[in-house]
Amino acid sequence: MTREVQACIVGAYEHPTRDAPDKSLAQLQAEVALGALNDAGLSKDDVDGFFCGPDAPGTGPLSIADYLNLQLRHVDTTNTSGSSYVIHVAHAAQAIAAGKCNVALITLAGRPRSEGRGKGALARIDNPLQPDFAWEHPYGMAVVNVYAMTAMRHMFEFGTTSEQLAWIKVAASQHAQHNPLAMLRTPVTVEEVVNSPLVADPLHRLDCCVVTDGGGALIVTRPEIARSLKRPIVNVIGCGEATQGQAGGYFDITQSAAIRSGRSAFTQAGLTPADIQYVSLYDSFTITVLMQLEDLGFCAKGAGGRFVADGNLISGVGRLPFNTDGGGLCNNHPGNRGGMTKVIEAVRQVRGEAHPKVQVPNCQLALANAIGGQLGVRHASATLILERG
Secondary structure, eight states: OOOOOOOEEEEEEEOOOSOOTTOOHHHHHHHHHHHHHHHHTOOGGGOOEEEEOTTSOTTTHHHHHHHHTOOOSEEEOOOBTBTHHHHHHHHHHHHHHTTSOSEEEEEEEEOTTTTTOOOTTSOOOOOTTSTTHHHHGGGTOOHHHHHHHHHHHHHHHHOOOHHHHHHHHHHHHHHHTTOTTOSOOSOOOHHHHHTSOEEETTEEGGGBOOOOOEEEEEEEEOHHHHHHSSSOOEEEEEEEEEEEOOGGGOSOTTOOTHHHHHHHHHHHHTOOGGGOOEEEEOOSBHHHHHHHHHHTTSSOTTOHHHHHGGGTTSTTTSSSOBOTTOHHHHTOOOSSOHHHHHHHHHHHHHHTOSOTTTOOTTOOEEEEEEEEEOTTSSEEEEEEEEEEO
């Protein structure tokens, strides 16, 4: 199929640290930026577009642009939490197509492990001016509680089991053992997952992501610039973004905005889920992965439990390899890492640069999806489809 490609990913870099007590956020931002530029074969002087999320310190893009001495003509600080970085790739492609910039830098950095901010089980504390705050804060809503509620409802509606959710962690751990940088490298069994301590019924400790420091960066350019470089080309061929709220209580917590973001991305790419060879999915919890698989169309709604069982997500074993770096469940989770490291590993797969033990043979098409905010309440989903150039 011949497509008009408007932008390409030419650089990708994941910070090797998982614990950075001796580094500032600005330093991590600079290190991932330079890492991605080196990967692309470009310099910071080539960058004229900068995209960052809420993790950027100080005055966001202004502080980092000053720190790196960037000369910019386009900036974007779209903030949809963990899905921001997938959206940034889409917005970079749109900006490049519109002539707003030629070389876009996208960065993420976080120090939640060093700063003791692994607060998924703590009551949410936000700006009291937010319209939801006054109604939710008295009940001590925590991230893990809401995801547990979503998982419990999915179990009630569709018969999903804890053992089926455990297979998602098992697959991630099978991949993480080949990643020397992964925080958790020891493979686990279904029994070990369901026998790990219960955090919020029905989610166990091993159903939850790790908390690490680190970050990553991406470089998106015009196609002609990509062709002039000595790196494999990754075409951006499909993008979609969507939000979902609570609709005054009239909504289904077993569905996510990935239904609409995925549909937009597949339509733009002219593809279907059956065409995808590899998926990078945001894995804050095992239920997050299962719902994305259903809502993106890889299986029917309610069939996710059966789809993930028996190793179907394990590279070389199942039919849909996922998160071959170990993902957030085993590898790293530096703050709002959802979209950034999802795209980085998808780029590795399309380039053929993933670890040989988990590399999908002749991977031509990959999908990355991230959820920002929280399933079960307000959130955003962003979907990206990448193709080998």
